[in-house]
Amino acid sequence: MIIEAFFSGLTxxxxxxxxxxxxxxxxxxxxxxxxxxxxxxxxxxxxxxxxYTIKDPISAFSFLLGMHAITGTTxxxxxxxxxxxxxxxxAATIMDGYPMTKKGEAGRALGAALMSSLVAGIEGxxxxxxxxxxxxxxxxxxxxxxxxxxxxxxxxxxxxxxxENLYKGLLAAGIGxxxxxxxxxxxxxxxxYTMGLLYLWDGLSLIPVVIGLFAIPEIVDLAxxxxxxxxxKIEKLEGVMxxxxxxxxxxxxxxxxxxxxxxxxxxxxxxxAVSQWLAYGHAVQSSKDPSRFGKGAVxxxxxxxxxxxxxxxxxxxxxxGFGIPGSASMAILLGAFLLVGLNPGPEMxxxxxxxxxxxxxxxxxxxxxxxxVSFLFLNQLAKITFIRGGLLIPFLLMFVFLGxxxxxxxxxxxxxxxxxxxxxxxxxxxxxxxPPFVLGLVLGGIxxxxxxxxxxxxxxxxLLQPSIIVIFLIILTTLGYSIFKKRRGKEKSLGPxxx
Amino acid sequence: MKKIALIKAIxxxxxxxxxxxxxxxxxxxxxSKPFYKGKTIRIIVGFTPGGFYDRWSRHMARFMGKYIPxxxxxxxxxxxxxxxxxxxxxxxxxxxxxxxxxxxxNKNLYFDQVIGNEQVRYDWPKYSWIGSPxxxxxxxxMRADAPYKNMDDIKNAATPPKCGSxxxxxxxxxxxxxxxxxxxxxxxxxxxYKGGRQIDLAVExxxxxxxxxxxxxHLGREPFLTWHKKKxxxxxxxxxxxxxxxxxxxxxxxxxxxxxxxxDENMKFISLVTAANEFGRPYVGPPGIPQDRADILSKAFxxxxxxPKANAVAKKLRMKADPVGVKKLKTMAREVVNSPPAxxxxxxxxxxx
Numbered sequence: 001m002i003i004e005a006f007f008s009g010l011t012x013x014x015x016x017x018x019x020x021x022x023x024x025x026x027x028x029x030x031x032x033x034x035x036x037x038x039x040x041x042x043x044x045x046x047x048x049x050x051x052y053t054i055k056d057p058i059s060a061f062s063f064l065l066g067m068h069a070i071t072g073t074t075x076x077x078x079x080x081x082x083x084x085x086x087x088x089x090x091a092a093t094i095m096d097g098y099p100m101t102k103k104g105e106a107g108r109a110l111g112a113a114l115m116s117s118l119v120a121g122i123e124g125x126x127x128x129x130x131x132x133x134x135x136x137x138x139x140x141x142x143x144x145x146x147x148x149x150x151x152x153x154x155x156x157x158x159x160x161x162x163x164e165n166l167y168k169g170l171l172a173a174g175i176g177x178x179x180x181x182x183x184x185x186x187x188x189x190x191x192x193y194t195m196g197l198l199y200l201w202d203g204l205s206l207i208p209v210v211i212g213l214f215a216i217p218e219i220v221d222l223a224x225x226x227x228x229x230x231x232x233k234i235e236k237l238e239g240v241m242x243x244x245x246x247x248x249x250x251x252x253x254x255x256x257x258x259x260x261x262x263x264x265x266x267x268x269x270x271x272x273a274v275s276q277w278l279a280y281g282h283a284v285q286s287s288k289d290p291s292r293f294g295k296g297a298v299x300x301x302x303x304x305x306x307x308x309x310x311x312x313x314x315x316x317x318x319x320x321g322f323g324i325p326g327s328a329s330m331a332i333l334l335g336a337f338l339l340v341g342l343n344p345g346p347e348m349x350x351x352x353x354x355x356x357x358x359x360x361x362x363x364x365x366x367x368x369x370x371x372x373v374s375f376l377f378l379n380q381l382a383k384i385t386f387i388r389g390g391l392l393i394p395f396l397l398m399f400v401f402l403g404x405x406x407x408x409x410x411x412x413x414x415x416x417x418x419x420x421x422x423x424x425x426x427x428x429x430x431x432x433x434x435p436p437f438v439l440g441l442v443l444g445g446i447x448x449x450x451x452x453x454x455x456x457x458x459x460x461x462x463l464l465q466p467s468i469i470v471i472f473l474i475i476l477t478t479l480g481y482s483i484f485k486k487r488r489g490k491e492k493s494l495g496p497x498x499x
Numbered sequence: 500m501k502k503i504a505l506i507k508a509i510x511x512x513x514x515x516x517x518x519x520x521x522x523x524x525x526x527x528x529x530x531s532k533p534f535y536k537g538k539t540i541r542i543i544v545g546f547t548p549g550g551f552y553d554r555w556s557r558h559m560a561r562f563m564g565k566y567i568p569x570x571x572x573x574x575x576x577x578x579x580x581x582x583x584x585x586x587x588x589x590x591x592x593x594x595x596x597x598x599x600x601x602x603x604x605n606k607n608l609y610f611d612q613v614i615g616n617e618q619v620r621y622d623w624p625k626y627s628w629i630g631s632p633x634x635x636x637x638x639x640x641m642r643a644d645a646p647y648k649n650m651d652d653i654k655n656a657a658t659p660p661k662c663g664s665x666x667x668x669x670x671x672x673x674x675x676x677x678x679x680x681x682x683x684x685x686x687x688x689x690x691x692y693k694g695g696r697q698i699d700l701a702v703e704x705x706x707x708x709x710x711x712x713x714x715x716x717h718l719g720r721e722p723f724l725t726w727h728k729k730k731x732x733x734x735x736x737x738x739x740x741x742x743x744x745x746x747x748x749x750x751x752x753x754x755x756x757x758x759x760x761x762x763d764e765n766m767k768f769i770s771l772v773t774a775a776n777e778f779g780r781p782y783v784g785p786p787g788i789p790q791d792r793a794d795i796l797s798k799a800f801x802x803x804x805x806x807p808k809a810n811a812v813a814k815k816l817r818m819k820a821d822p823v824g825v826k827k828l829k830t831m832a833r834e835v836v837n838s839p840p841a842x843x844x845x846x847x848x849x850x851x852x
Contacts, residue, residue: 042577045548049561052812143704184581186691189667189850198588198618201581268696322703323721324696331549338720338816345721408580449691456689457661457706 006129009357012058013365021054022062026366029070030373034077035399042406044068044332048339057340058358064336065359066366068329069121072308073370076113080301081106081385082229082392083218084211084399090308091210092276095435096293096300098218103296104230106382111243112298113305114371114378119247120258120306121367124313125360127262132349132356135321142267145462148450149471150267151443154274156475157281159482160290161435169436172427176440179204180448187452199412203445206273208404208417210438215400216421217428222389222396229385229392240378246298253299254306257282261307265314268324270446275314277439279307285482294433312363320348320356534598534792536569542782543576543590543602545583551716552603553577554816555632555780559800562809566799576602582668584608584619591621594785598792601629601784607775609835610668614847624832626783627793630800631823634779636739637670638717638749640732641709642702650684650735650755659685663698663707666690667850670775671698674711674738674752676849677772681765682756699723702732709735718745719817738773767842774835779823797825 012018032043044064054060075090080097093113100109131138142150155173162169182193183203194200222229247254257279264275283303284293293300318324323345325331337344348356384392404417427434454462462468542560546552553575560573578586583605594600611619647653647660664671667690675686689707692698698710699722714737717723726732737749756769782800784793803809804820813820838846 041548045553045557045575045577049557139700140704143701143706184666186666196618198581198585201584202579268700318700322700323724324700325549328547328549335549335554335816341815343721343724346725408585409576409578410580410585449693452691453689453701453706456687456691457701 005353006357008354009359010361012354012358013062013361018056018059018062021059022066022362022366023369025063025066026070026369029067029366030074030370032067033071033074035402041329041332043071044329048332048335051336051339055340057337057342057355060336060340061355061359062362064333065362068333069309069312069363069366070370072312073114073117073121073367074374076117076301076305076308077110077374077381078399080109080113081381082215082396082399084215084396084403085207090276090304091206091214091273091438092280092304092435093301093308094214095280095304096295096297098214099294099296100298100301101229101382101385104385105296106230106385107240107379108243108246108298109301110378110382111240111375112246112301113243114240114374115244115247116254116257116302116305117309118367118371119251119254120261120308120310121312122364123255123258123306124262124265124310125363126313127259127310128313128316128363129357129360131266131317132321132353135317135349139266139268139318139322141467144450144453144457145465145468146471147267147270148447148454149468149475151447151450153471153475153478154278154281154439154443155447156479156482157278157285158436158439159479160285161281161433161439163294163433164291165431165433168432172432172434173436173440176437176442177444178440180441180444186449197412199408199410204416204441205407205413206438206442207407208413209420209441210273211400211404212417212420212422213424213427213434213438215396215403216417217425219393219396219400220421220425221428223393226389228388240375240382243298243301244375247302250299250302253283253286254302256286257303257306258310261310262314262317264307265311265327266317268318268327274442274446275307275311276304277435277442279303280435281439285478290485294435309367313360316359316363320344320359321346533567533569535567535571535795537571538569538599539572539574540567540598540796541574541576541600541602543578543586543594543600545578545580545586545602545604547579548577551713551818552583552605552780555818556603558809558813558816558818559632559782559803561812562803562806563796563799566802566806567795578602582608584611588620590783590785591626592785596627596785596787596789598784598788598796601627601782601788601796603780603782606778606781607668607670609775609778609832610846610850612836613771613838613843614850615843622786623836624829625786626832627786627788628825628828628832629782629784629793629797630804630825631779631781631828632800632804633715633819633821634777634823635713635715635821636737636743636773636776637674637711638714638734638738638743638746639674639709639711639736640717640734642705643730643733645708647735648733650678650682650750653686653735654682654684656685659687660709661687661689661707662709662711663689663692663701664710665692665694665698670738670772671695671711673772673850674736677769678736678752678755680845680849681761681769682759711738714743714746715819716817738776740773764839764842767839768845771835771838771842771846774831777823777831778828779821781828 051060076093079085079090079093080101083094083098085091097109158169158173182200184201185192260279261275264270280303283299284290287299315327315330319330325334334344401414404413407413542556544553544556556575560575564570564573586602587604587608590602609623612623662675672688675688678684695712701707734749736752737743738752740753801822804822
């Protein structure tokens, strides 16, 4: 029955008019993802009314899910070309994608981001398909203590993301953790560091912070240099195909980061940004030479690129299996389920299994189409980076402001972006690593909340749960391994001098 | 000469006639042209897309136009933040009272005014009230395998049950706490969950065993439909004054209060908290919208809720119209902010504001 539903899903997606809707959805998603300022979330809400007129569920999902699957992929393009995240969740791609662009490797970075997105998107879809029978225990396994430990595991990545100066990295992460405490404390209702501003009640929003931190210093740099984004004059652009090959050269890294995306995506409440940064952290940590990262290492593009897309498959796990949306976008998609007369939840795994598989296929096909279309003109797109900075800067600034504004549709978003732009500029100037700061900000709130919940719900007994002990051992191993690697790296670099 | 003077006089009088006549005509034309013709009305939503506040707003944006003379366009603008307080302040003090902007904010924002929160810049009764599409009460649900079958069991239990909530200014915390303060039924409320759905998952895991939430989604969507089929949870209480039509067997908090013979002051305390349900999902505009325009908006709002076609779409989206009119909303708004100081003081202590 499962096999039958699997192929029935495919034929339904490829039949008319569903396939037509998929193409329209993919086209809209492409543009929305590309333009900072048009968020995937608000676009889904805007497009939902179109579903009123689409009666067939497969067509409706082809349109909405096709669109949604693409926004993440194309969001990486602006991150790589201009250092401005097209989507809030596409920020980690900047870390190595933009330095690659500066080196004249924009085509290669774009190729790597798109191909890893495609591979991991398919991986996410396959995992979604495989995990259908074990969805419930999988999601239920991760209670608050496990989420707390996962956040701590993520925080240990700071050691590898700190680059050459561990102390600066730790301090940056500390500041990030501290800023994560801004907002209403859910335990006591006390307002922490809100400075009399309602805006800060919910804490700092990641989008304007990340845009400010990464994009503004680069724009200032571009203005000061007075050249194009590509720093050095080069004979020929490194091609998109090179990036495609990179994906397969680092195939297992792509797969592992894809897995991180699916996993984090399947746990409601962690958010898309977490998966991308953790994937980036993993790429750095598992590399033989972490010092290349931040300077244009292609693995730094492959990791986040993969996680960004595979998380969609992960997000669908609780959405379809429980009727509990894995993300804000999935909450809107739930509305679409109802409009077409479906009830997300167990019946999607039983009487409507073909539709669930159709959703898997939509993710796969939409990703293949986007990658195919993108490859046709990526090399042309990469040429934008040769345009003189003076001409590009007004557009880039517009992207920065529009992109920040999407966080709350509030002017304060832009002020936040500017403040963090200044901070980012000084961090670059004094060689403070920015990824640990973002990781601290992203994981701080998750760690704090889940620690409180765990203690309130279980007392101290959660510390002795077997799953907690296992994650704790993983944390120790990760830390031990990265310290060992650093020491060995130092010894190696000292070696020739001593000789 | 005389001829020229005559021509001049005729020309001047003609000119005067056209200018004067023209201005009169344009005035008459303007009066006959509806104000809303060619205009765009903004509906501000104090929350992100995805929830019921957003869903109702987009529903209104779709259907309200045809009930307004001039058939204006509608746009929905999400302005999330601080539990919709940013939108509430915006609607009260920044948006122009020209009848082209109104929006929806959290039903319990009057709590802030009662406890004297300095960061709110609104006076709850002074908003231009437009209406409310529904007024579902809250339901108190608990896992069926828990050793508490009803509120009496919880009152007599040695260890209180653990319920989940996102924060303190939320019915998930406030309702258990008023049960504790007024009737001595104790709970341990675990705070800090990111959203309601996370609490539902925590209940499935057994991390907590109870939660207070709006009754309509609880009776109408997953995971609850499966829960109810499997008899996974029990409904111990609902916060409305009357039995809820979809589940009349659930006891009301007011019946329970009568059973435990709570004092008058405690009764006022309970009323103050549960009044939030009566506001439903309030739609308000800036104070001072010209009365004729406010009337047009609220009339159109109510018409959508009676429109069979609109209601059919609403039903698909699991929304059921149970409107509250402007008059009732205004009366309630005045009542809640004029609570006796002693009640307000207790309330302030309760939510730690």
